[in-house]
Amino acid sequence: MKIKNDVQEIIENLRHIGAIENQSEIHKQMDGTTEGLVYLIKVDESPKYVLKLDQPVALSLVEQYKKTYPDAPMLPKLTYTAPDKTYIVYTFLKGSTDYIVGSKEQWLKALVSGLIQHYISCSPSQKWGDWLDNPRNTWREFMEEKVDYARSYIGDRLPLEDHTLVKSLLKKATMSESQGKFLLHGDCGVHNFIFSHNELIGVIDPSPIIGPPLYDLLYAFCSSPDDLSIETLMPAFVMLNQSDEDQPRLIEEVIIQLYYRLGICLKHHPHDIDDYLQAWRYWKSLISNE
Secondary structure, three states: OOOOOOHHHHHHHHHHOOOOOOOEEEEEEEOOOOOOEEEEEEEOOEEEEEEEEOOHHHHHHHHHHHHHOOOOOOOOOEEEEOOOOOEEEEEOOOOEOOOOOOOHHHHHHHHHHHOHHHOOEOOOOOOEEEOOOEEEOOHHHHHHHHHHHHHHHHHHHOOHHHHHHHHHHHHHOOHHHHOOOEEEOOOOOHHHEEEEOOEEEEEOOOOOEEEOHHHHHHHHHHOOOOOOOHHHHHHHHHOOOOOHHHHHHHHHHHHHHHHHHHHHHHHHOHHHHHHHHHHHHHHHHHHHOO
C-alpha cells in the first residue's frame, strides 16, 4: 500500500476540522524514515507542528507510544491522528539534532528524568520485542536476533572469543528481563535527540518495542562513540532505582549492547569504528576485573 501523499489536501482537511490553525502552511519537507514523509508546518511564519505520513501499522505504534506517555516532557505532543492511521500531527520542538560531544553524562540523566522514569509496565502476558511484527517469548530471544545481526557486519573485526563472550553473556543476562515489560522508544539514540543550548530537550521518531527500561538507556549511551565510560553511565543508571551493587550485571548488559552497536556502526558509520573498538576493549577489561 502506497502512502497517501497529497499533502496540501491533508493540510486543508486539518484546517477544516480545527486540528491546526487556519493560517497554517507547509514550511518544508524534512528528513524522514525510508517509507515515511515528514513535513514542518508553520503558523504565522513560525514552525509549530510536524506532519508525518507513514504506513498505518507504523503510525499506530507511534500513536500508542505517545498516548501512553502524554506527560513525558521529552516527547513532542501528539495533536492529531488520521482515522485511517496514514498520518499524524505532533508539536514541533525548537532545537537541533546536531550532537555536541562532551555532555553525555548530563543528557543521559535528562533522558532518564524526562522520559524513561515516565515508563509504565505492560501486561505480563504481552510478548517481548516487536510485539506485532515479530513477537518473542523472551527478551533474550529478541537480543539474540540483535547480536546475530551485528555479527554479520562485525565478522573478523573481533576475535572468535569475543563473539563467544557475547553469546555466553546473553545466556546468563537477567538484569534487563527482571525489570519487567514496558513500552519503549526502541530507537533511543542521538540521531533522534533534539538539543538546545547543549541540553537534551526532546526525543523524536520512536520505533516502539516491548522491553526493559534499561534497553533505552543503554541504547542511548552506546549511540555515540564519545564518553563510553562506566563513570559517565552510572549516575543515570542509579536513577533507574538501581544500586552500585548491580554494577557487575550492568557491565555485562553494556557489552551486549555495545556489540550490537559495533554492527550498526560498521553498516552506517564506519568512520566511528576505531572509537567503538577502543570502548569495546575498555568494557571487556571491566568484566575481566570483576
